[in-house]
Amino acid sequence: MTWNQQVVKANNKQYILQMIKAQAPISRAEIAKQLGLTKGTVSSLVSELIDANLCYESGPGESSGGRRPVMLLFNGKAGFSIGINIGVNYILGILTDLNGEIISEQKKTINKGTYEEVMKIVSQIIHYLIGSKPDSHYGVIGIGVGVPGIVNKEEEVLLAPNLGWKNINLKKELEKEFNLPVIIENEANAGAYGEKVFGAGRETDNLIYLSASIGIGVGFIFNNQLYRGAEGYSGEMGHMIIEANGKDCTCGSQGCWEQYASEQSLLKSAQALLQSKSDITLEYLIEEAKTSQEIRALFTKIGHYLGIGINNISNTFNPEQIIIGNRLAMAKDLLMDSITGFVKSNTLKHSRSSLEIQFSDLSIYSSALGVSAQTIEAFLANTLFEQTN
Structure with a gap:
């Protein structure tokens, strides 16, 4: 042949x-x-x-x-894939079958640990997931990892400012430890892909996924394809400047969008408002907002700043759909009115006329599901080609 x-x-x-x-x-x-x-x-x-x-x-x-x-x-049970989402304050791991159905999962909270500390937890989660897999023909077929940072075409993490990482090759490290194929992807890109394959973007050709957590990342699906840019660095819109000479950012710049519209910004504002020395969580603030007008006002402000960035994204890319995911999706009822209010008042009429803005139903699972899907597709493509030789 x-x-x-x-x-x-x-x-x-x-x-x-x-x-x-x-x-x-x-x-x-x-x-x-x-x-x-x-x-x-x-x-x-x-x-x-x-x-x-x-x-x-x-x-x-x-x-x-x-x-x-x-x-x-x-035969979705012929093998299983592992998807890992490394967040700034949590690590989520899932084991899926070849259809993307979650079989088991483990989530651990972290507090800006060192690279070695984070990878120790990642390793523990992967070992747990491998141990939880049912019997199958192929076993675990690969590992996908979403990282909140700049990932190049060689899948090296060049910079993850909210994690404090620079020039990290965790792909090589994980492949050596587990002897399995490993895919490293930008967390927002993975989230966009997860929404396209399993979530709210299944019927949309052109969508933009906004990962809103401690930081902000953006993933693009254009003409049904994940867009990574010339060198793989697209989507770092959390570092789009929305206020000249504004707040200092971990990236080294000032006035970045994520300093005003992220979970981190919300928590800092709540800390100042409540004058609390103890840790405040997003979950706590969502609960407090049911009875506190001041806390609700904090969410309204975050929604306003999210709207500013979404306005810029919409006017620039004219997507059909913008999906807001990750941890701030838990607060959708507190954020949506201020987001849509700003967009309605400021976004160009032609850009917003067919735009759908919604929060992800997958919540924090978008990225883990996205890298799991990529791992499955790579496995199937390689397996089918090997059969022809």
Whole structure:
């Protein structure tokens, strides 16, 4: 078989598997009809997918006049993927099957530990998730990690200002420890991808995901593709200047958006208001806002500043949808009115006319699900190509 023949075969097999995943239960005849392939080609490639434990046959479907067709389903339990979201104040790990269904999870709170301390917790979570996996043909097929920082094309973390990281190669470290493929992704990019595959962005071609937590990151989906920029550095809009000579930022600049519209900004304002020396959490403030007008005003102010950034994003990119996720999504009822109020008053009419702004239903899971999905896709693509050799 020539190289071109191998590529064509692997691509056809991938199209067939994608169709089975999306439309199951589905027959061989229907796959052949939709893809324009011969029934013999489809039958041969499906047999290989069954041999690889990636799909299986179920009972017969409805007949269109002849013999009732045997239906095909994707085997989501053939293997499992690990998705890790490293936040500034928490680390979330999930184990998903090949359909992205969460099988087990573990979340641990952190307080700006050193790189070594954070990675020790990441390692513990991964060991826990591996230990919790059910029996399967492929076992754990890979690990995806979302990091709140600048990640280059080689998947090195060049800068994560809110973590205090510079020039970190955790991909190499994790692959050595666990002997598994590892994907490192910017946390907001991962969140955008998670929303596109599993969340509110499934029906949208052009969306922007806003990860709003201790810091702010932005991920772009343009024409159904994740956009990373020329060198992989896109989305650092948390460091967009919204106030000249404003508050100092961890990135070294002043007046950055995340200094006014993030969870960190909210907590600092609440600390000053309550004159409290004890730790104040977002969860505590959400509860207090039910009875305190002053606390509600803090959320309104954060929403106002979120609206400023969303206004700039909308006027620049004209997306169909902006999805706000991560921890501040828990406060959507306290933030939405001030966000939409600012956008309605300031965003260009043509930019806002078809814009949908909403909070993520996936909350803090968007990024972990996103890197898990990327890991699954890489595994399936590699497995299908290897079968053609």
